[in-house]
Amino acid sequence: MTEPRRTERDLRDVIAQGRDFLPETMTVIENGEGPTVLVCGGIHGDEYEPQIVLRQVAREIRPEMVSGRLIIIPSINFPGAQRGQRLSTLDGANMNRTFPGAADGSPTERLSHFLSQELFPRCDLLIDLHTGGNEYRVVPLIFGFSDDRCRTGPAELESQMEAWGYRFIQYVEGVPSTAVGCALAQGLASVETEGGSGGPIDGAELSELHGNLMRGLARAGVIRSGPPASTAEPIRVRVGPQNQYPAPRDGIVEHHVALGDYVRKGARLATLHPVSDNGDEPLVIRSDVDGYVLRQNANAFVKAGALVGNTGSPVD
Ligand SMILES: [Zn+2]
Structure with missing residues (x-):
């Protein structure tokens, strides 16, 4: 039984060049029994909507609101995000093609390794938030990966995805070097969200992402209450x-x-x-x-x- 508590870790310590950047905090909010859920934004540094929402969520969720453990990383690729770039400014890597990473690799590979080796094994669910970034406009949608080895099994994951409230659930072939692909290889279920208009931040999109995320966290059982789960029937699409x-x-x-x-x-x-x-x-x-x-x-x-x-x- 974990006492209610909030701990923070400065992710600059994961890489040798970290002190060339401003603080980037991983927040861990724990309380009692329940699942461990990791929510990650900014794997693509120019995808800022999730980073804004996750900094807000990390502030507003109090330990008393949590069941289990919620780990929030607003901007894991901070060497890209803090410089306005999609890719890491330290090694030019597309972080979402570097998993599982390497302990003695490039800065981006070390950050990927930190996620895949230090965090993934503790988790019941990975939530990886993306948007269109500077390159694309994307319809808000959700997709996910699970198999029978995962603690969040395929049927449960499908039900969780419905609860988020996205109009579209997407089915797509996984890529092993992505965060979600790597997670599945390790037996960790995941959901990934997309959405955002490319370029300027839209307040309505921030609100939608915030609401959907809180619904998803509540449905996953890691926060005690959230907006009611969506009852709208999503459109299922294969890409x-x-x-x-x-x-x-x-x-x-x-x-x-x-x-x-x-x-x-x-x-x-x-x-x-x-x-x-x-x-x-x-x-x-x-x-x-x-x-x-x-x-x-x-x-x-x-x-x-x-x-x-x-x-x-x-x-x-
Ligand atoms: Zn992305």
Whole structure:
């Protein structure tokens, strides 16, 4: 039985270069019996909505509100976030491709190693919060990973995801070098959320994320009460290779559909305008499948191969 308490750790101590940065606090709030849940933001440093919300949540949740142990890290990739960058400014790494990390690796690999080796083994659930960052606009959605080895099993995780209140639950192939992929390999269930408009912070999106997170934490049992679990039926969508539409060449994107729109196979998604007078005609990008528009590139100019956007096909 753990007495109610709050402890803090300065994550700058995890890496040798930490003191080149401002404090980044991991907050652990404990009280009695219950699950251990790790909530992490800022793996991509330019995804600021979760970082704002998690600093707020770390302040407002008192030990008396917790059952078990809640670990909050607003900005694990602080070497990126504190410099306004998606990637680490110490080694250029995309942190969400460095898991499980390495104890003697680059700064980003050490931070990943800290999560995967010191924290994941203690946890019943990982919550990894993402947004579109500077590159993308993303429909708010949730997805997750679990298997029969996980203490939060597949059916329980599905029920938890419904409770958060997102309009979309996404099903997608996991990537082993991501935080959630690494967690699953270690037998730890996870949920990951997306959402956010790219660029400026939207207060309504912050409120939605805060409310959804509190619903999710309450449903996971790590806080004693939260907003009531959602009763709305989410739309389940699967994202595979046929849902991605990369730019065939450098160009300037004009989107013809809005985030969340339902499009039919063959629908015009975007036009890629030429960036020069080399004679290229504007290129129309059409959807290969029926689906909802989940993600769009937030920039006008895109490089060949960059994702213009992706859809998600309804799951029957
Ligand atoms: Zn991200």
